[in-house]
Amino acid sequence: KDEKIWLTLSFGMIMIFMLVTGYQTFALEMGPPSNMETIDPQKVDQTPPFDNPGIKQIGENEYEVVMTLQIFSFTPANIEVPAGSTVHFIMTSKDVTHGFQVAGTNLNAMVMPGHIQRITQKFDKAGEYLVLCNEYCGAGHQLMGTTITVK
Ligand code: CUA
Known part of the structure; x- marks a missing residue:
């Protein structure tokens, strides 16, 4: 039973890690900070x-x-x-x-x-x-x- 909890926990950790990394990559690739002035x-x-x-x-x-x-x-x-x-x-x-x-x-x-x-x-x-x-x-x-x- 313990094993299952640990498996779930580590899977959860991996998911969170992937989400954070994914978001950071996404944010970086989206380019400049949002305070930059835009133009058409x-x-x-x-x-x-x-x-x-x-x-x-x-x-x-x-x-x-x-x-x-x-x-x-x-x-x-x-x-x-x-x-x-x-x-x-x-x-x-x-x-x-x-x-x-x-x-x-x-x-x-x-x-x-x-x-x-x-x-x-x-x-x-x-x-x-x-x-x-x-x-x-x-x-x-x-x-x-x-x-x-x-x-
Ligand atoms: Cu290279 Cu403009």
Whole structure:
């Protein structure tokens, strides 16, 4: 009789464990935390601020870059900012998941369709920073890159 109880108990434990693991996997695969802003990926061009992508000065040493990522480019491309600038990137994807990685910095973000990604970086050192997509996004993935020039 004891054996049956233990069998039932361990089976129950296994079930609970599987449910928890399953839920965690599910939650992780569901992507970003729910506090991330959403956007209709079909209507990026009509949705502010993405109806007007570009770079805008918002303070003495502060810039805002509204950027769309799409196969296989970054809009705007070839950004230029003065050395010492703090740059606030506001990004979304118009199609599939892309990556936004800036060589020589800690900038590394996933940019997903349907979500708005905000990330801030200060650029102290002058130079040309390579921007790369680091999420496989299709046949032209390797070609998806641009630069940020700090002068
Ligand atoms: Cu975009 Cu890889």
